[in-house]
Amino acid sequence: MHRIRQDPGGGGPNGLRRLKRDRHRDLEVAKISVRDPVDTDFTEWKALWEQYLIFYETVPSEPHTVSLWKRLLDADDPVECLVAEAEGRLVGMVQYLPHADTWDERPICYLSDLYVHPSSRGEGIGALLIRSVEQRSRDQGWSSIYWQTAEDNEPARVLYDKITGGVSRFIIYELGSGQS
Secondary structure, eight states, rough: OOOEEOOSSSSSGGGTTSSSSSSSSOOEEETEEOOOGGGGGHHHHHHHHHHHHHHHOOOHHHHEEEEHHHHHHHHHSSHHHHHHHEEEEEEEEEEEEEEEEOSSSOOOOEEEEEEGGGGGTTTTTHHHHHHHHHHHHHHTTOOOEEEEETTTHHHHHHHHHHHHSSSSOOOOOOOTTOOO
């Protein structure tokens, strides 16, 4: 798992509280802006989401996709999203979940999904999306950001190693419902 550690401070007792508006300054690099999604982004976000899921060989139901989108736009839901836009179209997205941590009084953030459209890869968009979550982490006072990727996802691992300095010492175990 990769982790970006933050310096102590900020966030205060409302570290998990967030506002969908005015909580993040839009970042703009080389005509690529990173911003919160808006309702009219649904069709383009859905295309990115579906391509991301195809990469991981899974396809959730349409009701799940619609439900997730509604959650991403709901300021009271803890799951958050940023989208990358270039020349008026979405080219990437990152979805993440700030949550309480047992090892620190400050919240921690799980970066759940990161996807950049294949035609836009190699332009620094993935790094920009991660750095945007990192900026939000600093703004909100989260202790760190962590995520995982498929062992064979070499292009992503190169980026993640560059950003974090390499994998952590932890191994991930999974237990799905119905498993013992």
